[in-house]
Amino acid sequence: MIELKNVSKTFSTPSGSVEAVRGVSLRIQAGEIFGIIGLSGAGKSTLVQCMNLLQRPDAGSVIVGGCDLTAVSPRELREKRRGIGMIFQHFNLMASRTVLQNVMFPLRGSGMTRQQQRTRAFELLQLVGLPDKADAYPSQLSGGQKQRVAIARALAPNPRVLLCDEATSALDPQTTRSILQLLRDLGRRLGLTIVVITHEMAVVKEICGRVAVMQSGRIVEQGDVYAVFSHPREDITRELVGAAVHLRQIDELVHAGSAAVTPGPGQLLLRLTYSADNVSEALISTASRRFGVDLSIVFGSIELVQGAPVGGLVILAGGERARLEQAVRFLISKNVGVEVVLDGKSFAKAGA
Amino acid sequence: MENLLQRLAPNVMDKLPELAGSCGQTLVMLLISGLISFVFGLVFGVLLTVTRRGGILQNLPVFTVLDKAVNVFRSVPFIILLFALIPVTRAVAGTAIGTRGAILPLIFGTVPFFSRQIESALSELPDGLIRAAQSMGVGPMGIITRVYLRECIPGIVRASTITFVSLVGLTAMAGAVGGGGLGDFAIRYGYQRNQMDVTYASVIILLLLVSVIQALGGLIIKKTTR
Ligand SMILES: Nc1ncnc2c1ncn2[C@@H]1O[C@H](COP(=O)(O)OP(=O)(O)OP(=O)(O)O)[C@@H](O)[C@H]1O
Ligand SMILES: [Mg+2]
Numbered sequence: 001m002i003e004l005k006n007v008s009k010t011f012s013t014p015s016g017s018v019e020a021v022r023g024v025s026l027r028i029q030a031g032e033i034f035g036i037i038g039l040s041g042a043g044k045s046t047l048v049q050c051m052n053l054l055q056r057p058d059a060g061s062v063i064v065g066g067c068d069l070t071a072v073s074p075r076e077l078r079e080k081r082r083g084i085g086m087i088f089q090h091f092n093l094m095a096s097r098t099v100l101q102n103v104m105f106p107l108r109g110s111g112m113t114r115q116q117q118r119t120r121a122f123e124l125l126q127l128v129g130l131p132d133k134a135d136a137y138p139s140q141l142s143g144g145q146k147q148r149v150a151i152a153r154a155l156a157p158n159p160r161v162l163l164c165d166e167a168t169s170a171l172d173p174q175t176t177r178s179i180l181q182l183l184r185d186l187g188r189r190l191g192l193t194i195v196v197i198t199h200e201m202a203v204v205k206e207i208c209g210r211v212a213v214m215q216s217g218r219i220v221e222q223g224d225v226y227a228v229f230s231h232p233r234e235d236i237t238r239e240l241v242g243a244a245v246h247l248r249q250i251d252e253l254v255h256a257g258s259a260a261v262t263p264g265p266g267q268l269l270l271r272l273t274y275s276a277d278n279v280s281e282a283l284i285s286t287a288s289r290r291f292g293v294d295l296s297i298v299f300g301s302i303e304l305v306q307g308a309p310v311g312g313l314v315i316l317a318g319g320e321r322a323r324l325e326q327a328v329r330f331l332i333s334k335n336v337g338v339e340v341v342l343d344g345k346s347f348a349k350a351g352a
Numbered sequence: 353m354e355n356l357l358q359r360l361a362p363n364v365m366d367k368l369p370e371l372a373g374s375c376g377q378t379l380v381m382l383l384i385s386g387l388i389s390f391v392f393g394l395v396f397g398v399l400l401t402v403t404r405r406g407g408i409l410q411n412l413p414v415f416t417v418l419d420k421a422v423n424v425f426r427s428v429p430f431i432i433l434l435f436a437l438i439p440v441t442r443a444v445a446g447t448a449i450g451t452r453g454a455i456l457p458l459i460f461g462t463v464p465f466f467s468r469q470i471e472s473a474l475s476e477l478p479d480g481l482i483r484a485a486q487s488m489g490v491g492p493m494g495i496i497t498r499v500y501l502r503e504c505i506p507g508i509v510r511a512s513t514i515t516f517v518s519l520v521g522l523t524a525m526a527g528a529v530g531g532g533g534l535g536d537f538a539i540r541y542g543y544q545r546n547q548m549d550v551t552y553a554s555v556i557i558l559l560l561l562v563s564v565i566q567a568l569g570g571l572i573i574k575k576t577t578r
Contacts, residue, residue, distance in 0.1 A: 049483075052487055054483055054486055054487060074491075075491075078489040078490070078491055079489060080489075081486070081487060081488065081489035082488065082489040084487070085487075085488075086484070086487035086488075088480055088483070088484060090478070090480050092478070092480040092481050092483065092484035094481060094499070094502070094503055095503065095578050096502055096503050096505065096576065096578055097502075105485075105488065105498075106488035106489070106490075108494075108498070109494075137578040138578070139578050150484075153488075154487075154488075157488070157489075163487075
C-alpha cells in the first residue's frame with residue numbers, strides 16, 4: 001500500500017543542515033498496522049510526513065496505492081491526500097468550529113451537498129463514539145475526545161491510509177489504550193492501512209503487527225513486533241524495549257553499591273533475559289530444585305508482547321560453586337540469556 | 353439643560369450645525385479610508401504571512417518588497433506623509449484638500465500599520481492547523497480563507513480595533529491640512545481662536561467614538577473566541 005524507496009530529506013537551518021531522513025526504504029502492506037518507533041529527533045515525523053508529501057523528499061520516491069506522489073501535479077497531490085488521513089499529537093482541531101463542522105471540514109469540495117456532509121460527519125462521530133458532542137467546541141473536550149474528533153475528521157473523506165504521528169503522546173495511559181483500541185477496531189472494520197509513529201514501545205506492542213526502529217534518520221531494524229522486541233539486534237531497540245531499560249537500572253544500583261544487589265560470599269548476581277517461549281517462574285524453581293541452589297529474585301521486568309513474555313530478571317544465586325555453574329548451564333540450555341553482573345567470590349576478595 | 357450647556361460651552365452652542373457637519377466629515381473619512389485600508393491591509397497582511405520563508409506560498413521577492421515597503425511607510429510620520437503625498441493625492445482624488453483630499457494620505461498612513469497587525473494576528477495560528485488542512489488536501493486559497501482568516505477572526509478584530517482607533521487620531525491630524533472634520537474644527541476654533549470649550553467638546557466626541565469602537569471590538573472578540 002505504501003512504498004518508500006530510498007527516501008531522504010535534509011533540512012538546512014542557519015546552524016547547519018540536518019539530515020532528518022537518510023535513504024529509507026519501506027514497504028507497508030495494505031490493511032496492516034505498521035509502527036515506526038524511535039527516540040525524539042530520530043526523524044519519525046519527517047518520515048511520516050513524506051508519506052503524504054507534507055514534506056517533499058529531496059530524493060527517492062513515495063508510492064501510495066500504486067501512485068508515485070513525488071511525480072504528480074500539485075492538484076493531483078491534493079486529490080491523493082484525500083485518500084491519506086492524518087492525525088497528530090496535538091489534535092490540530094479548528095477552535096472556531098464545532099465538532100461537527102470540524103469533521104465536515106475535509107468534505108468541502110467533495111461533491112457532497114451540505115446535508116450529505118452533515119450526515120457523513122454524524123456517521124463518523126457515531127463511529128468514534130461522540131455523537132452527543134456534535135455541537136460542542138474543541139475547547140470543551142478532553143484530550144481523548146479531541147483525538148476522537150480528529151480521527152473522525154481524518155476518516156471523513158474515506159481514506160485508505162491513516163497516518164498517526166504520536167497520536168497518543170499527549171494522552172494518559174488509559175486514554176491512550178482506548179484510542180489505540182479505537183484505531184485497531186476502525187482499521188479492521190474499514191480495512192485501513194495504519195502507520196503509527198511513536199516513541200513508546202507500549203503503543204507498538206498494543207496494536208502494531210510490524211514495526212520499524214528508527215535512529216538518526218535510518219531504519220535500523222524492522223520486522224514482526226514480537227521478533228524485533230524479543231530478539232533486538234540493535235542497542236537502540238534494546239533501549240526502547242521497556243524491560244531492557246529497567247533491567248539496566250541494576251547496573252546503576254551495582255555501581256552505587258546498593259546492599260540489595262550486593263551478593264554475599266559465594267553468591268552470584270545474575271541478569272537473565274527471556275526471549276522466546278521459556279516461561280519464567282517454572283525455570284527458576286526447576287533450576288533451584290534440580291541443582292539444589294538458592295535463586296532469589298531481586299528485580300524483574302517482564303512485558304507481554306503479543307501474548308509472549310519478553311524481558312528478564314535479576315537474581316541472586318547462592319550455593320555450591322559447581323552446582324551454581326550447572327544451574328547456569330541449564331538456564332542457558334533453555335535459551336535464557338545469562339549474564340554474571342557480580343560474583344560474590346571475587347567481590348569478597350576484592351573487598352577484603 | 354440648554355442653559356447649562358450655554359453657560360459651559362457658549363462657543364460650541366454657537367456653532368452646533370458646524371459641529372455636526374464636522375462630525376459627519378470625520379465619520380466619512382473614517383468609514384471610507386477605514387474600509388479601503390481594511391481590505392488592503394488584510395491582503396498585504398495575508399501576503400506577508402504566506403510569502404515569507406516557510407509560508408504556504410513562499411515567494412521571497414514578493415515578501416521582501418512588501419516587507420520593505422511597509423517599513424518605509426511606517427517610518428514616515430503621518431504629518432509629513434500628508435504633505436509628501438499631495439501630488440499623488442491630487443492626481444488620484446483631483447484635490448489635495450478637504451475630506452476628499454485627506455482620504456488617500458489616511459490610507460497610506462493606515463495600511464502599513466494594519467498589514468503588520470494582521471501579519472502578527474495570523475502568525476498566532478498554530479502551524480499544526482495548516483499542516484492538518486494540507487493533509488486533508490486543502491489548497492493554498494482554501495487555507496487562507498478557511499483556516500487563516502477564519503481561525504484568526506478574534507486577532508483580526510483586535511487588530512482592526514487598534515488600527516481604527518489610531519485612524520481616528522490620524523483623521524484629526526488631517527484637519528491640519530484642511531481635511532475637515534473634528535480635528536479641523538478643533539484647530540480652527542479651539543486652537544486658533546482660543547475657544548477652549550470647542551477643544552474640549554471635540555475631545556469628548558472623539559473619546560466617545562473611540563470608546564464605542566473599542567466596546568464593539570471587544571464584544572465581537574468575546575463572541576468569536578472559543
Ligand atoms: N522544518 C524543519 N526545519 C529544520 N529542521 C527540522 C525540521 N523538521 C525537523 N527538523 C529536524 O529534523 C530532525 C528530525 O525531526 P523529526 O521531527 O522528524 O523527529 P521525530 O523523530 O519526529 O522527533 P519527535 O519524537 O521529537 O517528534 C530533528 O533534528 C529536527 O530538529
Ligand atoms: Mg515527531
